[in-house]
Amino acid sequence: MKYGESAFDIIYLLFAITCGIVILIRRKDTVGRLMGSAALILGAGDAFHLVPRVLNYFLEGDFTSWLGFGKLVTSITMTVFYIMLFFLHTRLYEWKNANEKKYVMTGLLMTALCRVMICMMPGNEWLSGGVSVFWGTIRNIPFVMIGILIVIMYFQRRNENHNFKRIWLYITLSFLFYIPVAVAASLLPILGMLMLPKTICYMLMLGVFLKESGNQVTC
Numbered sequence: 001m002k003y004g005e006s007a008f009d010i011i012y013l014l015f016a017i018t019c020g021i022v023i024l025i026r027r028k029d030t031v032g033r034l035m036g037s038a039a040l041i042l043g044a045g046d047a048f049h050l051v052p053r054v055l056n057y058f059l060e061g062d063f064t065s066w067l068g069f070g071k072l073v074t075s076i077t078m079t080v081f082y083i084m085l086f087f088l089h090t091r092l093y094e095w096k097n098a099n100e101k102k103y104v105m106t107g108l109l110m111t112a113l114c115r116v117m118i119c120m121m122p123g124n125e126w127l128s129g130g131v132s133v134f135w136g137t138i139r140n141i142p143f144v145m146i147g148i149l150i151v152i153m154y155f156q157r158r159n160e161n162h163n164f165k166r167i168w169l170y171i172t173l174s175f176l177f178y179i180p181v182a183v184a185a186s187l188l189p190i191l192g193m194l195m196l197p198k199t200i201c202y203m204l205m206l207g208v209f210l211k212e213s214g215n216q217v218t219c
Contacts, residue, residue, distance in 0.1 A: 002057040002058075005057075006054045006057055006058075008196065008199070009050040009053065009054055010054065012043075012046070012050075012199050012202075012203060013043055013046060013047050013050060013051075015043075015203060015206065016039055016040075016042050016043030016046070016202070016203075016206055017039075017040060017043040017044070017047075019036075019039045019043075019206045019207075019209060019210050020036045020037070020038075020039030020040030020042075020043060021036070021040070022036075022210065022213070023035050023036035023039060023209055023210060023213040024036035024037070024040075026213040026214065027213045027214075027215075030091050031088065031091050031092065031212070032213055034084055034087055034088045034091060035088060035209040035212065035213060036209075036213070037084065038081055038084040038085065038088070038209070039206050039209055041077050041080055041081055041084070042077065042078070042081045042202060042206070044077070045073055045074050045076070045077025045078065045080075045081075046074055046077070048069065048070035048073035048074060048077075049067065049070030049071050049073065049074045050070070051070075052066040052067050052070050053067060053070070064127075064128070064129040065127045065128075065129075067129070068125075068126035068127045068128065068129055069126060069127060071126060072119060072120075072124070072126045075115075075119045075139065075143075076116055076119060078143070079112050079115050079116060079143060079146065080112075082112075082143075082146050082147060082150055083108065083109070083112050083146075085150050085154075085171075086104075086105070086108055086149075086150060086153070089150075089153050089154065089157075090105075092157075092161055092164065093157045093160060093161070104149070108146060108149060111142045111145050111146055112142070112146060114142045115139065115142040115143050115146070118135075118138055118139040118142070119139050121135070123135050124139065133183060133184060133187065136182050136183045136184075137183050140179060140182050140183065144175065144179065147171060147172075147175045150171060151168050151171050151172050151175075154167050154168040154171070155168040161212075163208055163211045163212040163215075164208060164212065166204075166208075167205060167208050170201045170202075170204045170205050170208070171201075171205070173197070173198075173201045174198050174201035174202060174205075177194040177195070177197050177198035177201065178194070178195075178198045180194055181194050181195055181198070
C-alpha cells in the first residue's frame with residue numbers, strides 16, 4: 001500500500017505544480033494568473049504534508065512534528081485556494097451588483113480569517129500529533145461555509161462557461177470526501193482512504209484550469 005499511495009501522492013504534486021507553471025506560461029491575463037497561482041498554492045501547500053508522509057514510509061525517524069506542521073500549512077493553503085476561486089469567479093463572470101460583490105467578499109474573507117485563526121490555536125496540537133474530534137469539527141465549520149458559498153456561486157453560473165460547467169460538482173465531492181476524514185479519521189482510520197477520491201477531485205479542478213488557460217481572453 002505504501003508504494004501505491006506514495007506514487008499517487010508524488011504524481012498529484014507533480015501534476016498540480018506543472019499545471020500551475022503551464023497555466024502561467026500560457027495565459028498572462030488576470031484569469032490566467034489566478035488559475036496558475038491557485039494551482040501552485042494548492043500543490044505547494046499539499047507538499048508540506050505529503051512529502052513528509054512519503055518519507056515516513058521509507059525512512060526511519062519520528063516525522064510526527066513535520067506531518068503535523070504539514071497539516072497546518074495545508075489547512076491554510078486550502079483556504080487560500082478557495083478564496084482564489086472566489087476572485088476567479090469575479091473575473092470569469094460579470095457581477096452586476098457591486099454592493100453584493102463587496103458584501104460577499106467581506107464575509108468570505110472574514111470567514112477565511114476565522115478559519116486560519118482557529119487552525120492556529122494550540123488546542124489543535126498539530127506538532128504533537130494530537131487528535132481531537134472537537135477541534136477537527138470547529139476548524140472546519142468556517143471552511144465548509146466557504147465551500148458552500150463557492151459551490152453556490154459556480155452552480156448558479158454553470159451554463160455560462162463550458163469549461164467550468166462541472167467545477168461546482170468537483171468542489172462538492174471534494175468536501176464530501178474531506179469532511180469525514182478531517183473530523184473522524186482519528187476514531188476510524190479507514191476513513192483516511194477518502195483522501196484518494198478527494199485528491200482526484202482537486203486534479204479534475206486543475207484540469208478545468210488547464211483547459212481554460214487555452215482561451216486567450218484578456219480581462
